[in-house]
Amino acid sequence: MASFLFVCRKPPYGDSLAREVLDMVLAAAAFEQDVSLFFTDDGVWQLLKEQHGDAVRQKNHGSIVSALPLYDVSKLYVDRESMKERGLAPDDLVLPVQLLDPAGYAALVRGFDTVMTF
């Protein structure tokens, strides 16, 4: 078993990469790897409640994210500053997250076998 950290910087819908990264997350979880996610920059938008992907003919990204704990993926971290810059609070998000400052992220990232940034 290896530990994976996915650093998600892209918003959903405008670019399919955010969705395809979730496919990678689920694949790693399906192979019983230890998976954590860190959302920063525009990646924090992926966690927003009440998304309506169908309005742009897309699957609802928020629904996919909120199902992550069903696949044993529940270690979610978010950059505090990215949230503040975008006027978001933890209550606006679809799952419980741990807010991190840069020093907190630096400490977090050291502990993983594989870190992938998107």
Next chain:
Amino acid sequence: MKFSIIVLGSPYSRQSVISAYRFAEAVLDRGHSLYRVFFYHDAVHCGSALSQPPQDEMSIPEHWADLGRTHGLDLVVCIGSALKRGIVDETEADRYEKPAANLRDGFAISGLGQWVDACIESDRVVTFGA
């Protein structure tokens, strides 16, 4: 050291694809091993047999295929990303009754399990972004 590389960008749209190729060359030149190159997202187009760049530009798919042949590399195109973008091998073309197959020789279509395996088996995994 054992490396694996993940490529995400579209060839000819993103410089990162050429950066990935140059990095692969450097890894091999330095005597390290390259366990797998996994083409995901738009990078599946690197596996197209149909790409025809202008004469005075490098053929990115051909360069990857040649590097693969020379060094016995495992060049894997992700099936999920590939199918929706119209990169298919004979098996998938038959399965979905497509008029043609277009996967370049030297590439294999497979799933995200190959990427997970590459991350577990490699000392370093380097991602070249979209």
